[in-house]
Each structure stands twice: as C-alpha cells, then as structure tokens.
Amino acid sequence: MKSRTWTVAVLAALALFTSACSGPSGDVDAPPAGEQATDWGVPCPEPSGTPGGGDAFTTLTLPCLGGGTVAGEPMPLAAGTPMVVNVWASWCGPCRDELPAVESFATKGTVGVLGVNTQDTQEAARAIVEDFALTFPSRYDPDGELLAVIGKRVLPVTLLITAEGTVAHTYTGPALTEDALAGLVKEHLGVG
Numbered sequence: 334m335k336s337r338t339w340t341v342a343v344l345a346a347l348a349l350f351t352s353a354c355s356g357p358s359g360d361v362d363a364p365p366a367g368e369q370a371t372d373w374g375v376p377c378p379e380p381s382g383t384p385g386g387g388d389a390f391t392t393l394t395l396p397c398l399g400g401g402t403v404a405g406e407p408m409p410l411a412a413g414t415p416m417v418v419n420v421w422a423s424w425c426g427p428c429r430d431e432l433p434a435v436e437s438f439a440t441k442g443t444v445g446v447l448g449v450n451t452q453d454t455q456e457a458a459r460a461i462v463e464d465f466a467l468t469f470p471s472r473y474d475p476d477g478e479l480l481a482v483i484g485k486r487v488l489p490v491t492l493l494i495t496a497e498g499t500v501a502h503t504y505t506g507p508a509l510t511e512d513a514l515a516g517l518v519k520e521h522l523g524v525g
Contacts, residue, residue, distance in 0.1 A: 375462070375467065375468055377471075395474050396473050398448075398458055414496060415445070415493075415518075416444055417438070417445070417446045419446065419491050420448075420485075420489060421450060421471075421489050422451050422453045423450075423458055423460065428489040431509050433465065434509050434513075435448070436466070438511050443518060444522060444525075447470055447471070448469055448471030448472070449479055452475065452477045452480075453473075454475070455473060458471070483500070491503070493518060493522055495522065501521040501522055502517060
C-alpha cells in the first residue's frame with residue numbers, strides 16, 4: 334500500500350512540475366512583419382527510407398521549419414538510425430533551458446537529433462532557432478499532432494528512437510543537461 338501511495342505522490346509531483354509548460358504565453362520576440370530571415374533555419378535531411386514497423390508517429394507528415402525538404406514530407410526517422418527527437422515550443426521556459434544542452438549534444442554526432450516545434454507560430458519558432466543558434470533540424474507541428482499521437486500534453490518531451498523506428502524511452506521532466514541526455518541515449522539506445 335505504501336508503494337502505491339508513493340507512486341501516486343511521485344506522479345502528482347511530476348504532473349505539477351511539468352504543467353509549467355501548458356500553453357503559449359506570447360512573449361517571444363519575432364522578426365518584424367514582412368521580414369523573413371534567410372539564415373535562421375537548418376534544412377531538414379532528405380528522408381532516407383521508411384522505418385520498418387516503427388511507431389505510429391513515424392508516419393506523421395510535418396513540414397521542415399528550416400526549408401530543405403518539401404513541406405509535408407514524412408519526418409526523417411530513417412530505418413537503421415537511432416535518433417533523439419526533442420519536442421519544444423518558444424513559450425515553454427523549460428524548453429528554452431534545455432535547448433542549449435540539446436544543441437551541444439547534437440554537435441557531438443552520437444546519434445541524429447531532430448527538433449519538433451509544436452503549438453507555435455513559425456515566426457516565434459524561427460526566432461528561437463536564430464536566438465539559440467540551433468544547428469540541428471526541426472520540423473513544424475503547429476497543431477500538436479505529435480503530442481497527440483504520443484499521448485503527452487506537457488513540454489519539453491524528448492523521445493529516444495531506436496534504429497527500427499520505435500520509441501525506446503520518453504522523457505518528460507526537468508530540463509535535460511547534455512550529460513543527462515547522453516546518459517539516456519547510452520541507457521536506452523546503447524550508443525555513446
């Protein structure tokens with residue numbers, strides 16, 4: 334009985350903590366109307382195949398935030414490639430705290446890293462990519478389709494995807510550090 338009470342208490346605390354990112358606040362600086370920066374985005378890689386038997390989200394079609402591939406092409410969760418998928422939004426404070434760590438991890442090249450901006454305007458998302466000098470590609474999901482498919486309503490969310498295209502681990506919690514992310518990748522994907 335104590336174990337059950339403890340589990341409920343931990344889940345309640347986690348839900349309370351992660352509810353900090355429950356909706357947009359609208360306090361993001363965006364480029365002036367009519368101006369579109371041309372160097373803010375990172376082109377998404379061309380999809381190199383369809384993951385074999387992966388989870389349902391691998392068939393979502395989301396446009397690339399930074400150009401490159403044609404809008405609406407399937408997310409590049411290619412078979413044979415383990416990947417970190419970080420779901421973020423401009424209005425999410427913990428997402429902003431976590432993005433520098435995700436960027437630093439991405440530059441190491443241990444596994445592929447893909448961002449998914451959700452429930453945002455393109456302008457706000459692009460401003461974050463520019464402000465944080467993100468070099469990993471991001472897809473744009475204004476309606477939160479990915480969150481609906483994976484059954485999450487809070488941010489940030491980090492998915493660890495196996496080479497077969499299945500979710501090995503879903504992390505929702507305090508903003509990840511680079512070391513914590515590397516540890517999760519090693520533990521759940523066996524890489525690093």
